[in-house]
Amino acid sequence: MAITSQARSFDTAAASYAANRPSYPSELLDAVEELIGFPLEGACVADVGAGTGLATSLLHDRGAIVVAVDPGPGMASQFRLSLPDVPLVIGDGNNLPLASASIDVVTYAQAWHWTDQRTSVPEALRVLRTGGALALWWNDSDSTVPWIADQDARLRRLFGADDSPHNPTARFRGLPLELGFVHRHVPWTRTVPLDMHLANLASYSDFLVLGKEATNTFIASERDLLAEAFPNQMVEEHYVVSLAVATR
Ligand SMILES: C[S@@+](CC[C@H](N)C(=O)[O-])C[C@H]1O[C@@H](n2cnc3c(N)ncnc32)[C@H](O)[C@@H]1O
Incomplete structure (x- = not known):
């Protein structure tokens, strides 16, 4: 299956992404450790769609022996700058x-949706040892927080998406039931300068394919709206990570 231009769009923004x-x-x-049923320390982990290495780095810090996989040469270059000692295969x-x-664990952090499940499921099962685990996760803004719900509504209008707020369980819809996934939601927050919040937003693939001019217009208007809501220019972002784990 050919990788779509939206899936490859990250390559143009790898440094900003990182x-x-x-x-x-x-x-x-x-x-992840609780649901896979064994510690990451010493486990052989394939982090697929590793990008610039955000998840790889955490797995590595837990003592996993990680091999990263990503199709994007731009993301791979950034990865090699951040994690020169971790092997990455294109x-x-x-x-x-x-x-x-x-492999003991195959992980996909914010990357599974770029694959074709008809081939990525059998591929994950092929490389996993018996008793190994497939762990998928996505980090989504928590739209139960009013300012995030408002921003999400503006994003949906911009991209012509349907007008229902994001529901965290949506990430689990469409996963192959026969693998017997177990699920967990992990809420968390980070506080960052307004500029960083906006740069993060602009690194989403929808903006990368939208083009610079329309992106800059939207981001400028967000800057004005958020500067009112956060007069000290520090934004408290709220997230929910949706995690799904299946054991082979
Ligand atoms: C949103 S980024 C996630 C990067 C990283 N895992 C993280 O947590 O920041 C999505 C990544 O998926 C990669 N990707 C796109 N198509 C893919 C595919 N078919 N298989 C594996 N990875 C893919 C992209 O190159 C990109 O690095």
Whole structure:
């Protein structure tokens, strides 16, 4: 399956992605260990769609032996700057460049939706050893927080999406039931300068394919609105990580 231009759009913004995207809370890694049923320390982990290495770095810090996989050369260059000691292979989840039954945990942090499940599921099952686990997660803004709900509504209008607020359980819809996924939601917050909040927003793939002019117009208007809501220019972002784990 060909990788779409939206899936490849991150490559144009890898440095900004690395600088501004939120990482993940340590509670998420605790939940991963609980649901996979064994510690990450010493486990062989393939972090697929590793991007600039935000999740890889946390897995590495937990003592996992990580191999990263990503199709994007721009993301890969940024990854190698951040994590020069962690191996990264150019490849994708639909055709993993990994030996069969060689991996304890396959992780996808914000990347599973870019794959074609008809091929990425059998590929994940092929590389996992028996008893190994597939762990998928997504970090979404918490739209139960009023200012985030308002911003989400403006984003949905801009991108012509349907007008229902994001529901965290939506991430689990469409996952193959036969794998018996177990689920967990992990809420967390970070407080960042307004500029960083806006740069993070502009690194989302919808903006990367929208083009500079329309992106700059939207971001300028967000700056004005948020400067009123956060007069000290520090924005408290609220997130919910949706985690799904299946054991082979
Ligand atoms: C939103 S980024 C997530 C990066 C990183 N995992 C993180 O948590 O920040 C999505 C990544 O998926 C990668 N990607 C796109 N298509 C893919 C595919 N078919 N298989 C694996 N990764 C893919 C992109 O190159 C990009 O690095």
